[in-house]
Amino acid sequence: MESLSPLEQALHAARALVLADLVAGDVADADVVSMVEESVSQRRWWVEQWPDGVHYVAGLIAQDVQDSLLDRHGRWPLCPVCGSGDPHALDVEPELGPDPHWVCHKAGVKVAAVGALGRATGGTASS
């Protein structure tokens, strides 16, 4: 048995986080899942060129998928914090850094860690 390299582990974790957020937003159809796979394979290449970027892949894949969704499906993820006004998407912060979060720039709040959007939107919360 070969164990996964740190790169594969990071990509695997990033993929799981982004998929969890897509499921929370109810947009994880086959098309969207293949966008995630596409981003994961691009980022695999990218980290091979720049190994220090391994800690940034979750935030980057989230942003890749967000961009692809904007073209094909529309804004994602919609802000769950602002109850009124125009619907708007959350942004990933930091754009290039570890421990990425979804933030609403309008309200100026951190909404959830990437991968934890389900809890923030109340989808599966049971508090």
Ligand SMILES: [Zn+2]
């Ligand atoms: Zn907002």
